[in-house]
Amino acid sequence: MNDYTIFTISICLILSLLIGGLAEKRKIGFLWGFLLSFFLSPLIGLIITLCSKKKNNKRFKEEN
Secondary structure, three states: OOOHHHHHHHHHHHHHHHHHHHHHOOOOOOHHHHHHHOOHHHHHHHHHHHHHHOOOOHHHHHHO
């Protein structure tokens, strides 16, 4: 593999991990957010993640 391919895969992996972290706070979850971002594209993964509903954390809100 050449340097360009390794660089592109690395950037895609980093972006997918960031989108997975964002998806962790939504119903889609980390794993699906990461996988969709990595295999489709980070942009499509981000759109799907942002369209997903946020988790309903009633217990967290009641504690604070």
